Amino acid sequence: xxxxxxxxxxxxxxxxxxxxxxxxxxxxxxxxxxxxxxxxxxxxxxxxxxxxxxxxxxxxxxxxxxxxxxxxxxxxxxxxxxxxxxxxxxxxxxxxxxxxxxxxxxxxxxxxxxxxxxxxxxxxxxxxxxxxxxxxxxxxxxxxxxxxxxxxxxxxxxxxxxxxxxxxxxxxxxxxxxxxxxxxxxxxxxxxxxxxxxxxxxxxxxxxxxxxxxxxxxxxxxxxxxxxxxxxxxxxxxxxxxxxxxxxxxxxxxxxxxxxxxx
Amino acid sequence: xxxxxxxxxxxxxxxxxxxxxxxxxxxxxxxxxxxxxxxxxxxxxxxxxxxxxxxxxxxxxxxxxxxxxxxxxxxxxxxxxxxxxxxxxxxxxxxxxxxxxxxxxxxxxxxxxxxxxxxxxxxxxxxxxxxxxxxxxxxxxxxxxxxxxxxxxxxxxxxxxxxxxxxxxxxxxxxxxxxxxxxxxxxxxxxxxxxxxxxxxxxxxxxxxxxxxxxxxxxxxxxxxxxxxxxxxxxxxxxxxxxxxxxxxxxxxxxxxxxxxxxxxxxxxxxxxxxxxxxxxxxxxxxxxxxxxxxxxxxxxxxxxxxxxxxxxxxxxxxxxxxxx
Numbered sequence: 001x002x003x004x005x006x007x008x009x010x011x012x013x014x015x016x017x018x019x020x021x022x023x024x025x026x027x028x029x030x031x032x033x034x035x036x037x038x039x040x041x042x043x044x045x046x047x048x049x050x051x052x053x054x055x056x057x058x059x060x061x062x063x064x065x066x067x068x069x070x071x072x073x074x075x076x077x078x079x080x081x082x083x084x085x086x087x088x089x090x091x092x093x094x095x096x097x098x099x100x101x102x103x104x105x106x107x108x109x110x111x112x113x114x115x116x117x118x119x120x121x122x123x124x125x126x127x128x129x130x131x132x133x134x135x136x137x138x139x140x141x142x143x144x145x146x147x148x149x150x151x152x153x154x155x156x157x158x159x160x161x162x163x164x165x166x167x168x169x170x171x172x173x174x175x176x177x178x179x180x181x182x183x184x185x186x187x188x189x190x191x192x193x194x195x196x197x198x199x200x201x202x203x204x205x206x207x208x209x210x211x212x213x214x215x216x217x218x219x220x221x222x223x224x225x226x227x228x229x230x231x232x233x234x235x236x237x238x239x240x241x242x243x244x245x246x247x248x249x250x251x252x253x254x255x256x257x258x259x260x261x262x263x
Numbered sequence: 264x265x266x267x268x269x270x271x272x273x274x275x276x277x278x279x280x281x282x283x284x285x286x287x288x289x290x291x292x293x294x295x296x297x298x299x300x301x302x303x304x305x306x307x308x309x310x311x312x313x314x315x316x317x318x319x320x321x322x323x324x325x326x327x328x329x330x331x332x333x334x335x336x337x338x339x340x341x342x343x344x345x346x347x348x349x350x351x352x353x354x355x356x357x358x359x360x361x362x363x364x365x366x367x368x369x370x371x372x373x374x375x376x377x378x379x380x381x382x383x384x385x386x387x388x389x390x391x392x393x394x395x396x397x398x399x400x401x402x403x404x405x406x407x408x409x410x411x412x413x414x415x416x417x418x419x420x421x422x423x424x425x426x427x428x429x430x431x432x433x434x435x436x437x438x439x440x441x442x443x444x445x446x447x448x449x450x451x452x453x454x455x456x457x458x459x460x461x462x463x464x465x466x467x468x469x470x471x472x473x474x475x476x477x478x479x480x481x482x483x484x485x486x487x488x489x490x491x492x493x494x495x496x497x498x499x500x501x502x503x504x505x506x507x508x509x510x511x512x513x514x515x516x517x518x519x520x521x522x523x524x525x526x527x528x529x530x531x532x533x534x535x536x537x538x539x540x541x542x543x544x545x546x547x548x549x550x551x552x553x554x555x556x557x558x559x560x561x562x563x564x565x566x567x568x569x570x571x572x573x574x575x576x577x578x579x580x581x582x583x584x585x586x587x588x
Contacts, residue, residue, distance in 0.1 A: 003387055010376060017375040093370075
């Protein structure tokens with residue numbers, strides 16, 4: 001465990017060398033929120049009106065959290081990194097070290113998003129206050145629980161994207177798979193809560209990764225209750241074990257097929 | 264007892280084929296064709312503890328594939344590898360603690376971190392106690408003369424400085440065997456010499472077994488006492504450097520500058536390599552003729568200057584590659 005903490009720490013230290021890149025990402029994040037803020041203003045004729053159980057303020061906070069989780073993740077870079085390592089042969093240095101490669105990917109990616117998690121969260125909260133004027137009804141304990149569940153949501157996303165990246169062992173370029181995954185999360189899990197979709201879809205979405213990677217944490221933030229928190233937490237723990245096992249399985253099969261370019 | 268045993272090792276790659284042009288690209292998508300490339304064919308060798316062995320061959324000979332199978336990066340199709348009683352395909356993690364690897368064309372250091380932070384990182388992943396890591400860093404700092412740049416981010420280092428750090432990163436856990444895959448590639452002669460001195464010192468002071476691939480003959484000549492030559496995936500020569508020179512250095516080169524033009528033809532054991540009138544270059548096969556015969560043939564009275572030298576090791580190795588093809 002200690003070595004994985006060191007991997008995460010080294011990644012954080014490495015990212016500190018170009019910390020200003022994080023602030024550049026705030027521009028895109030703000031633009032998306034301005035667009036969505038206007039969309040919700042158009043949908044809600046009265047800010048106190050409830051649509052599918054959500055007020056306009058809740059909807060804005062909901063989308064801030066889902067957008068935060070997506071922006072912090074930077075999944076495209078993550079997926080490409082494994083594919084590039086396989087193509088360039090740089091993977092050689094990662095697979096003959098005394099650690100689990102999946103554990104290495106997880107630890108380095110957690111380190112990679114650690115600073116973004118802090119800065120984006122602060123920025124997102126400031127932006128939310130600017131748009132809405134006040135925080136949702138959360139006390140310190142519930143806020144901490146939401147932070148933990150948001151962090152676990154990112155861990156699950158990392159594992160999902162790592163599993164997609166690991167498919168590069170078989171097909172060299174896994175970017176089409178990542179594209180499908182990102183659009184799935186964006187369309188069904190970012191802009192609108194699950195309650196906005198037809199009933200038959202809600203039943204499917206509640207069992208999909210969207211429940212644990214975007215809807216769950218955002219829903220808790222805007223409408224916290226302990227029962228939902230426990231349900232989401234348990235589902236996340238199951239997902240983490242299942243995704244880790246999936247990554248290890250793909251890696252175990254893929255590493256035997258590896259063909260390092262240039263010998 | 265051998266520290267490395269490689270027995271009847273083989274590896275075949277499946278390579279995708281593509282016909283030329285856009286139509287070829289489309290065909291490759293619809294009906295992909297593959298060919299099998301036998302990178303390594305049934306090779307066997309053993310290496311003793313503390314040996315410095317050159318594993319050489321032309322591009323595509325199978326050197327890197329063999330090294331990558333020995334370091335548990337690639338899985339062999341056939342045969343077995345035993346490194347200190349461990350099987351690289353099954354004991355990947357255990358083996359990692361026993362070996363170090365430097366691939367000259369790849370980077371293992373974190374480019375945004377300093378060498379010091381990198382060494383701390385490598386120490387941690389090999390479960391070394393922090394106080395022991397500090398001692399090791401101090402030791403290597405002196406041995407590899409790292410003081411000047413140990414706190415400079417790796418991205419700002421010169422290639423020579425980076426390679427020195429790559430080697431230290433591979434040694435931090437005191438591996439028993441070090442695999443060096445073209446460690447001096449792209450370096451200038453001074454830095455190359457520096458790296459060679461360090462490799463020698465490492466072998467002497469830590470008794471590290473060194474398995475080296477390089478296209479630079481000086482690396483091989485100055486570092487290794489044994490040479491394994493591989494070509495087309497097969498071992499074509501496995502001998503000591505001394506024997507290699509003894510058996511293959513049976514030719515001498517005679518460069519002569521003449522007072523006046525002389526006409527010579529090839530004779531048994533003497534080959535005219537270059538004839539530019541006043542400047543001649545002859546190759547003498549000393550198993551058939553003596554150097555004195557060649558000088559007599561030139562007429563000693565007409566010689567202004569003469570230079571007698573061995574055939575460069577590089578040419579010997581090239582000839583071995585060609586003859587075994």
